[in-house]
Amino acid sequence: MPQITLHDLATKLNISVSTVSKALKGYSDVSAKTRKAVIDLAKELNFTPNIVASNLRTQQTHTIGVIVPTIVHHFFSNVINGIIKEAEKSGYMVILLQSNDNYELEKKQLDLLIKQQVDGILISLSVETTNFEHLEKVQQIGIPLVMYDKISDAIDCSKVLIDDKKAAYEAVSYLIRKGYKNIAYFGASLQAHNFSNRFLGYKQALEEFRIPFDDSLIYICENNDEYNYGYNNAEQLIKDHGFKNVDAVFAVTDVIAVGVSKFFNTHSISIPQDIAVFGFSNWFMSTVVTPALSTVNQPNYELGKKAIEILLEEITLNEAKKEITPQKIILETSLNIREST
Amino acid sequence: MPQITLHDLATKLNISVSTVSKALKGYSDVSAKTRKAVIDLAKELNFTPNIVASNLRTQQTHTIGVIVPTIVHHFFSNVINGIIKEAEKSGYMVILLQSNDNYELEKKQLDLLIKQQVDGILISLSVETTNFEHLEKVQQIGIPLVMYDKISDAIDCSKVLIDDKKAAYEAVSYLIRKGYKNIAYFGASLQAHNFSNRFLGYKQALEEFRIPFDDSLIYICENNDEYNYGYNNAEQLIKDHGFKNVDAVFAVTDVIAVGVSKFFNTHSISIPQDIAVFGFSNWFMSTVVTPALSTVNQPNYELGKKAIEILLEEITLNEAKKEITPQKIILETSLNIREST
DNA sequence: TTGTATGCGTTATCAC
DNA sequence: GTGATAACGCATACAA
Numbered sequence: 001m002p003q004i005t006l007h008d009l010a011t012k013l014n015i016s017v018s019t020v021s022k023a024l025k026g027y028s029d030v031s032a033k034t035r036k037a038v039i040d041l042a043k044e045l046n047f048t049p050n051i052v053a054s055n056l057r058t059q060q061t062h063t064i065g066v067i068v069p070t071i072v073h074h075f076f077s078n079v080i081n082g083i084i085k086e087a088e089k090s091g092y093m094v095i096l097l098q099s100n101d102n103y104e105l106e107k108k109q110l111d112l113l114i115k116q117q118v119d120g121i122l123i124s125l126s127v128e129t130t131n132f133e134h135l136e137k138v139q140q141i142g143i144p145l146v147m148y149d150k151i152s153d154a155i156d157c158s159k160v161l162i163d164d165k166k167a168a169y170e171a172v173s174y175l176i177r178k179g180y181k182n183i184a185y186f187g188a189s190l191q192a193h194n195f196s197n198r199f200l201g202y203k204q205a206l207e208e209f210r211i212p213f214d215d216s217l218i219y220i221c222e223n224n225d226e227y228n229y230g231y232n233n234a235e236q237l238i239k240d241h242g243f244k245n246v247d248a249v250f251a252v253t254d255v256i257a258v259g260v261s262k263f264f265n266t267h268s269i270s271i272p273q274d275i276a277v278f279g280f281s282n283w284f285m286s287t288v289v290t291p292a293l294s295t296v297n298q299p300n301y302e303l304g305k306k307a308i309e310i311l312l313e314e315i316t317l318n319e320a321k322k323e324i325t326p327q328k329i330i331l332e333t334s335l336n337i338r339e340s341t
Numbered sequence: 342m343p344q345i346t347l348h349d350l351a352t353k354l355n356i357s358v359s360t361v362s363k364a365l366k367g368y369s370d371v372s373a374k375t376r377k378a379v380i381d382l383a384k385e386l387n388f389t390p391n392i393v394a395s396n397l398r399t400q401q402t403h404t405i406g407v408i409v410p411t412i413v414h415h416f417f418s419n420v421i422n423g424i425i426k427e428a429e430k431s432g433y434m435v436i437l438l439q440s441n442d443n444y445e446l447e448k449k450q451l452d453l454l455i456k457q458q459v460d461g462i463l464i465s466l467s468v469e470t471t472n473f474e475h476l477e478k479v480q481q482i483g484i485p486l487v488m489y490d491k492i493s494d495a496i497d498c499s500k501v502l503i504d505d506k507k508a509a510y511e512a513v514s515y516l517i518r519k520g521y522k523n524i525a526y527f528g529a530s531l532q533a534h535n536f537s538n539r540f541l542g543y544k545q546a547l548e549e550f551r552i553p554f555d556d557s558l559i560y561i562c563e564n565n566d567e568y569n570y571g572y573n574n575a576e577q578l579i580k581d582h583g584f585k586n587v588d589a590v591f592a593v594t595d596v597i598a599v600g601v602s603k604f605f606n607t608h609s610i611s612i613p614q615d616i617a618v619f620g621f622s623n624w625f626m627s628t629v630v631t632p633a634l635s636t637v638n639q640p641n642y643e644l645g646k647k648a649i650e651i652l653l654e655e656i657t658l659n660e661a662k663k664e665i666t667p668q669k670i671i672l673e674t675s676l677n678i679r680e681s682t
Numbered sequence: 683t684t685g686t687a688t689g690c691g692t693t694a695t696c697a698c
Numbered sequence: 699g700t701g702a703t704a705a706c707g708c709a710t711a712c713a714a
Contacts, residue, residue: 022709054695057707071421077412347691348691357702
């Protein structure tokens with residue numbers, strides 16, 4: 001099944017390849033008659049241009065690379081969904097790579113994308129990433145780069161994210177206003193930009209309401225097993241403080257919060273009467289668990305969509321050799337108050 | 342930042358482009374000395390071959406296309422994960438597309454992948470797909486095609502899947518042996534290959550144990566809102582039969598089962614004392630809900646991994662102009678018995 | 683308005 | 699062992 005080429009069309013019509021090319025690309029300097037002839041024949045023979053040849057010629061691949069720490073994750077899979085759908089609308093294909101939150105892998109994958117000559121790159125950083133040379137390299141080569149969710153201020157590029165600090169602040173403030181005073185913080189690695197900001201939001205709320213910060217109420221999960229971390233540390237929390245001296249848990253992810261709830265549920269500690277639980281992310285499951293989880297509603301599909309939109313704009317600018325002005329987009333979050341608080 | 346080319350290396354070394362190319366590709370007819378010189382210089386200048394030019398020349402893109410009905414789904418995101426990780430190991434990049442269970446979109450996306458000249462395609466069919474010309478087209482063009490999970494026997498290509506009928510049969514048999522007799526079936530669209538087979542498995546188990554099939558115990562969800570379907574039809578089930586005349590629910594997905602459980606939990610129907618609940622797929626959440634859900638354990642990462650392995654084999658055969666013999670791989674499932682039965 | 687010539691960077695064939 | 703040359707298919711500056 002040999003593919004039809006411009007050359008084939010040209011010989012059949014007894015005209016030159018360049019005229020055929022121009023006709024198909026709608027250039028003005030082709031007579032209406034020949035244009036029609038070319039287009040008709042192309043349709044008849046089901047001609048599709050060889051995209052690889054075109055790529056070589058134009059130095060564009062109409063392909064973008066996306067790096068994500070984990071695919072199997074309600075938040076990220078929604079982001080990916082947003083990215084892919086929008087990209088397709090604009091005729092771009094998405095190459096998806098998973099860094100596994102591993103710095104070395106992330107670095108290697110950026111190199112792969114560079115070699116692949118993608119037109120642009122979207123990345124959410126691995127937790128481990130503290131060195132940014134690999135990202136600078138992308139920029140030096142001149143490939144538009146946009147970060148989403150897990151970003152770093154060390155790199156001057158466009159970013160799409162939420163205000164983690166503010167979101168956490170609002171959640172914890174809500175708890176305090178509701179009368180909760182001894183609020184445990186169930187966090188994840190402070191090395192990660194998002195989580196350290198959520199921690200700051202927690203502290204800010206305490207400060208503002210003049211509640212002393214109590215270090216013994218802080219629990220940090222350093223690995224990825226959030227559910228069990230939530231479950232086990234809920235147990236530890238009760239051991240450490242008894243359930244009379246703690247009246248709420250603010251968890252930085254819904255999965256942690258669900259783990260916490262599971263422990264309380266199976267140990268006759270009632271939510272929210274004995275202890276309230278607040279999550280983060282509005283995962284589908286948070287409505288499903290009993291009692292339904294109060295949580296921070298975080299836009300995920302929207303985030304992916306916005307990120308790719310900006311990237312595509314920058315790709316366009318880049319191809320027109322115009323200056324790119326990095327922008328930082330902060331998407332709105334809100335609180336979903338349900339039964340657990 | 343102009344990329345280094347073979348030509349650059351050649352002029353710097355005062356040798357020809359073809360020699361440089363051969364040296365880098367390890368051809369035997371290059372003296373050890375020049376080979377070393379070339380390789381050293383390439384390393385020094387950080388030369389990376391232009392992959393697009395190479396693609397044009399070799400007619401391979403080292404890219405594979407993956408079509409999935411839904412990305413945001415615990416099962417599929419795990420499959421995707423398996424695919425991507427394995428592909429990367431072999432130096433292949435994955436272009437991911439979501440059909441949204443829409444036939445027209447699926448067709449369009451296959452065309453996109455053809456145009457993109459991917460070396461192979463992995464597809465899980467949309468529920469709507471009953472016409473298979475678009476898949477035949479892929480085969481005619483000569484692009485290796487492998488189906489996973491949602492397959493069709495109408496196309497003669499390799500397939501990787503589980504035995505849905507057997508899995509359902511085993512689950513329902515287990516329930517019957519445990520003493521449950523009035524087992525409701527909570528299914529999804531019978532148009533889908535998987536679900537119709539699960540239904541057959543259900544019926545087979547009843548037959549074998551001489552339990553009469555009761556049409557009024559069959560509930561089918563035609564849309565995608567599985568959770569609410571489970572919840573609402575649990576309600577309907579109780580209305581229709583009362584909870585004395587039904588003692589178990591076999592749901593064809595965990596999400597449905599979780600919806601069912603939620604209804605029972607919030608209406609003082611105890612699981613499994615009043616009614617048992619069995620799910621399908623071993624979603625992470627099935628361990629988390631209370632009571633923990635018994636379910637069919639379905640390999641997901643493995644399925645993706647196996648599918649891409651076969652595809653890569655076929656790509657290799659294809660490039661060597663060798664015959665491809667389609668194979669059908671059935672992966673093993675098992676039962677995870679937990680608290681809900 | 684149309685055609686010619688050239689280049690994108692790599693690879694493969696075939697002389698030398 | 700090395701190099702000149704063509705080819706992959708398309709796009710464009712320039713000539714006619």
